[in-house]
Amino acid sequence: AQSVSQHNHHVILSEAASLELGCNYSYGGTVNLFWYVQYPGQHLQLLLKYFSGDPLVKGIKGFEAEFIKSKFSFNLRKPSVQWSDTAEYFCAVTAEGYQKVTFGTGTKLQVIP
């Protein structure tokens, strides 16, 4: 069974700072990878996803993530955060050919104006 770990539980940044949230998974086979965001009081929204191809994936709102297969990582990045990026971010993985999604524990991002 696959597992996902997010090492940063709570990150506090000032506006315009750069962001990188770590995500590592454990699974020996081919995976599909996702980053979801949950704004305060709102539901889960997909930020970006990786199925195959270019390991650098661009998502909505200026976010991107890079799949590094050798490191089993799928870190989320944004060059300059805004106050409106304050939210909780979840990394998730599915094993290719399977439907079940495994979520990381989430990282709460707080952006200070």
Place this chain on the structure above:
Amino acid sequence: GAVVSQHPSRVICKSGTSVKIECRSLDFQATTMFWYRQFPKQSLMLMATSNEGSKATYEQGVEKDKFLINHASLTLSTLTVTSAHPEDSSFYICSAGRQGRGYEQYFGPGTRLTVT
């Protein structure tokens, strides 16, 4: 496209009563839907996989007699919390799966259940 709705968004019920939560895929058909539970400040925990026309598959530790799941059509799955207790208070989220370039789940807005 790929919109999933849940109803109700919030529900308060008394201990011992049953509550039904609906999950609908509005613009696509979903043979498989998923039910999650999210505790405060924690991640989503998969409760069960709901398969259209067949029995749901429950995760280890989830009481199937307490959390009844019905997936009667390709656009509707329901979760019924039977004989609810305060410890069942939580945020319940459903998702509907769709195969595209890869398999992807689309999430509903969630239902906040409070049992008094």
